[in-house]
Amino acid sequence: MKLDSSATSSSYQVPYIGLRPASMGSLPFAGVIMRPVHAMVVLGIVVLIGGAAYADIENLTHFLRRAEEATHVTVAVRGDGEFAVQTPEATRRNQVAMIVRPPADIFLALRQERIKALLLGNDGHLLKTGAATAGPFHPAATFAESDFTREDLETFRLSRFKDWRISDESGTELTVMLVPQDSQYSLVVITFDREKKVPLKTLYYRETLSNLVKMRRDEAFVFVGRMWMPGRTSMETFKLHTQTTFTMRWTEDSSLPSELFDPAALPHAGIVWPPPPSVGPGKEKPGTSGG
Numbered sequence: 491m492k493l494d495s496s497a498t499s500s501s502y503q504v505p506y507i508g509l510r511p512a513s514m515g516s517l518p519f520a521g522v523i524m525r526p527v528h529a530m531v532v533l534g535i536v537v538l539i540g541g542a543a544y545a546d547i548e549n550l551t552h553f554l555r556r557a558e559e560a561t562h563v564t565v566a567v568r569g570d571g572e573f574a575v576q577t578p579e580a581t582r583r584n585q586v587a588m589i590v591r592p593p594a595d596i597f598l599a600l601r602q603e604r605i606k607a608l609l610l611g612n613d614g615h616l617l618k619t620g621a622a623t624a625g626p627f628h629p630a631a632t633f634a635e636s637d638f639t640r641e642d643l644e645t646f647r648l649s650r651f652k653d654w655r656i657s658d659e660s661g662t663e664l665t666v667m668l669v670p671q672d673s674q675y676s677l678v679v680i681t682f683d684r685e686k687k688v689p690l691k692t693l694y695y696r697e698t699l700s701n702l703v704k705m706r707r708d709e710a711f712v713f714v715g716r717m718w719m720p721g722r723t724s725m726e727t728f729k730l731h732t733q734t735t736f737t738m739r740w741t742e743d744s745s746l747p748s749e750l751f752d753p754a755a756l757p758h759a760g761i762v763w764p765p766p767p768s769v770g771p772g773k774e775k776p777g778t779s780g781g
Contacts, residue, residue: 561645562593567715569738636734637725
């Protein structure tokens with residue numbers, strides 16, 4: 491079943507979760523009484539199908555492990571740009587910086603709101619506006635009142651999921667259903683670029699396997715630090731009619747302050763900010779709101 495990203499959340503139906511190819515129960519000869527010779531032939535077909543299904547799972551697991559490896563940088567990379575939160579009432583913009591340290595630790599900062607976050611594997615720390623110390627950044631906690639939670643900001647890790655199945659595939663893309671463990675989500679459906687091994691679209695379901703709540707898109711990839719980094723990442727929350735977007739320019743960064751990834755030093759850790767993105771006629775300035 492192919493997922494249609496143009497549909498609204500209410501029109502989504504959760505795809506079939508099961509082994510591919512079909513299980514024995516869906517075969518045309520299931521439940522039919524057969525002669526011994528026919529039974530031997532059918533048994534051989536079932537064995538072949540079962541072997542193919544397990545081979546598919548093994549191949550998929552290998553692909554997902556490669557996708558996780560694709561999130562690992564070999565040198566530190568930095569992204570600078572704009573963080574925009576769009577609601578029905580207004581749009582809030584901030585200058586943003588994201589630094590990824592090998593293999594996949596993340597430092598994230600908003601200049602105008604003075605918010606900083608650290609994502610260190612399964613551990614997260616958040617420095618809120620005006621806070622003197624950083625506190626825990628829980629997986630379901632939102633970042634800067636946006637559509638992103640800490641869990642959404644983390645890089646892809648297969649250990650976060652307990653089951654996975656192929657939903658759809660083509661020559662260039664592979665869509666996989668993953669069942670998370672210890673998560674706010676009941677199901678995550680990711681469409682990967684087959685060649686780059688990067689997520690292109692992610693659907694998030696909550697509480698049930700049919701309640702689609704959010705959709706993420708990653709696009710405009712550039713190759714830096716021996717990995718593909720998205721130039722634009724957006725997250726949409728359907729019920730709230732809100733959308734948050736990171737628009738980034740990525741470069742290698744060999745001058746990391748030693749305290750940048752120390753949670754205790756997060757309130758004092760500083761980075762050099764580039765000039766803010768240019769503001770053209772009719773555009774809002776960073777940190778301000780408008781209709």
